[in-house]
Amino acid sequence: MSTPAAAPDESRSFPIGRQCPYRPSTGYDAFRAEGPLSRVRLYDGREVWMVTGYAEARALLADRRVSINPRLDGFPALSAEMAELESTGYTDVLIGVDPPLHTRQRAMLIPSFSVRRMNALRPAIQDIVDQRVDAMLAAGPPAELVADFALPVPSMAVCVLLGVPYEDRAAFEGPARGLFDPDPDRAGEAMTSLTEYFGQLVRAKERSPGTGLLDDLIAEQVRKGTLSRDELVLYAMLMLIAGQDTTANVISLGTLALLEHPDQFAKLRADPDLATGAVEEIMRYVSLIEAISRVALEDIDISGHHIKAGEGVLIGAAAANFSPALVPTPDELDVTRSPRHHLGFGFGVHQCIGQNLARIELELAFRTLPQRMPNLRLAVPADEIRTSVTGPMERLTTLPVTW
Ligand code: HEM
Known part of the structure; x- marks a missing residue:
């Protein structure tokens, strides 16, 4: 039985702009109130399903009858830039691929992301965090926390993970952000620069191996002919x-949320061991990735709604993260709880493969900043802080x- 929700109006378009940069719009509450599934209109006028119920969001993320393949008709791109990016080869590994190919691709990477391998990176990441705090303390106050801390920490951490020289950052930091440029020519140039840089790096590593995920894959896959250089x-x-960029944004938005909730910042300062659990609460509260796109491969009946094969589905991770089914008081930021089952890293086979690395970076950031910069506060009124949406x-x- 097909039971579509009420016809959408213009106020029901996606994305739903944030009223406050560090938490999703309260506009999701209205969707959740009408039931776990609603209809929303995308930037290109198309209507798709929006799943705001926590249980339904998890169920669909784990359902093999929905696909992550952006090349399929009906797949909901979230903006023109995303549609452009998704038409390039970047989604040909993992993030745009369904099982069984996805299962094989992901299995190759799992050893490089083991908890043991991630924990081995902790000292290097703590060094990075300390160096950035040292630099801010030496040069300031004030400081600009995005450029001075939030961006360099994940950038250095990804370099350590991959085995990429951080000295090369000019070759990839700008282009990685440029991929989302609304100007397709500039986005294309960024893609070309990154492809050239990594192509040269892979050839250099084949001649002179180092340590990192790329070196693992060269030794275990490329040399055996199971992975090409282009792949x-x-x-x-x-x-x-x-x-x-994901981790950088959670560091900066999470820090802003804490500075706007000084009682919570004070709790982290008083008890640094809260930081491990606080990462889960900050991930939930910030809800960086508000929606996860899928397209139905078959008809699906869920909670009284009928999703037809070929229809686009947005899994409203942010809405689900603010569901009372996850935490009893979702609108509060409470660093003493640890809602580990939030959807900030997704769920199901595509759940973030880098989540343990991200957790370490976030934990060390939210542990170190309150300890080493106990008087940290905003240098401008909160409403002067500038944001952009990608x-x-x-x-x-x-x-x-x-400070
Ligand atoms: C706080 C930072 C991060 C956030 C919020 C985040 C969020 C996510 C989410 C929501 C997904 C699922 C996408 C989907 O189902 O369509 C995902 C997948 C993924 N993430 Fe993360 N991520 C973060 C950090 C990282 C890091 C540090 C890495 C690697 C260095 C990484 C690599 C990936 C990859 C490769 C996938 C695709 C996995 C697959 O399709 O099997 N992420 N991430």
Whole structure:
């Protein structure tokens, strides 16, 4: 039985702009109130399903009858830039691929992301965090926390993970952000620069191996002929795109949320061991990736709604993260709880492969900042802080702080 929700009006378009940069719009509450599935209109006028119920969001993310393949008709791109990016090869590994190919691709990477391998990176990441705090303390106050801290920490961490020289950052930091440029020519140039950079790096590593995920894949896959150089370049680009800006945005938005909730910042200062659990609460509260796109491969009946094969489905991770089914008081930021089952890293077979690395970076950031900068506060009124939105992701352009 087909039971579509009420016809959408213009106020029901997606993305739903944030009223406050560090948490999703309360506009999702109205969707959740009408039931776990609603209809929304995308930037190109198409209507798709929006799943706001927590249980339904998890169920659909784990359902093999929905696809992540952006080349399929009906797949909901979230903006023109995302549609452009998704038409390039960048989605040909993992993030645009369904099982069984996805299962084989992901299995190759799992050893490089083991908890043991991630924990081995902790000292290097703590060094990075400490160096950035040292630099801010030496030069300031004030400081600009996005450029001085939030961006360099994940950028260096991804370099350590991949085995990429951080000295090369000019070759990839700008282009990685440029991929989302609304000007298709500039986005194309960024893609070309990254492809050239990683192509050269892979050839250099074949001559002189180092340590890192790219070196693992060269030794275990490329040399055995199970992975081509071009594919390896795609993996490197995906890790950079998926791991750098995301983590940087959660660091900057999470810090802003804490500075706007000084009682919570004080709790972290008083008890640094809260940071491990607080990462889960900050991930939930910030809900960086507001929606995860899928397209139905078959008809699906769920909670009284009928999704037809070929229809676009937005899994409203942000809405689900603010569901009372996850935490009893979703509108509160409470660093003493640890809602580990939030959807900030997704769920199901595509759940973020870098989540343990991200957790370490976030934990060390939210442990170290309150300890070493106990008087940290905003240097400008909160409403002067500038943001930009890329597809499903909010980003702070700058975060001026003082102490
Ligand atoms: C706080 C930071 C991060 C957030 C919020 C985040 C979020 C996500 C989400 C929501 C997904 C699922 C997408 C989907 O189902 O369509 C995902 C997948 C992925 N993430 Fe992350 N991520 C973060 C950090 C990282 C890091 C550090 C890396 C690697 C260095 C990484 C690499 C990936 C990859 C490769 C995938 C695709 C996995 C697959 O399709 O099997 N992410 N991430």
